[in-house]
Amino acid sequence: MTESNDLTAEDRKIVTLARSARARNGVPEGAAVRDETGRTYVAGTVSLDSLKLSALRTAVAMAVASGAQSLEAAAVVSDGPEVDGEDLAAVRDLGGAGTLVFLAGPDGVVHGAVAAG
Numbered sequence: 001m002t003e004s005n006d007l008t009a010e011d012r013k014i015v016t017l018a019r020s021a022r023a024r025n026g027v028p029e030g031a032a033v034r035d036e037t038g039r040t041y042v043a044g045t046v047s048l049d050s051l052k053l054s055a056l057r058t059a060v061a062m063a064v065a066s067g068a069q070s071l072e073a074a075a076v077v078s079d080g081p082e083v084d085g086e087d088l089a090a091v092r093d094l095g096g097a098g099t100l101v102f103l104a105g106p107d108g109v110v111h112g113a114v115a116a117g
Helices: 009-025 055-065 085-095
Strands: 030-035 040-044 071-077 100-104 110-115
Touching: 009 030, 009 040, 009 055, 009 071, 009 100, 030 055, 040 055, 055 071, 055 085, 071 085, 085 100
Parallel strands: 071 100
Antiparallel strands: 030 040, 030 071, 100 110
């Protein structure tokens, strides 16, 4: 487990951005990723009749579409107890096995961090 106080300022920032995406859009999850240049990409769950994507996969797709070559970190804000395996795979595909993914509750408290690999 990772305490919120142990996070760097940049890691706290992506948790905050993920939390605001969830709240602003009224979706089950919010996510944010930070690429190798420090740019951030923020997304919420996508739930259309023809397209369903988790918030984290959407954020990774936004990073790829914007030209990101790698990821430094990712954050998900959710009521869920763990990060979905397919979400971790998307982060791993772009960022590598060691990329940390922080999981926080709707209150922004980080409950844990897991490597994407």
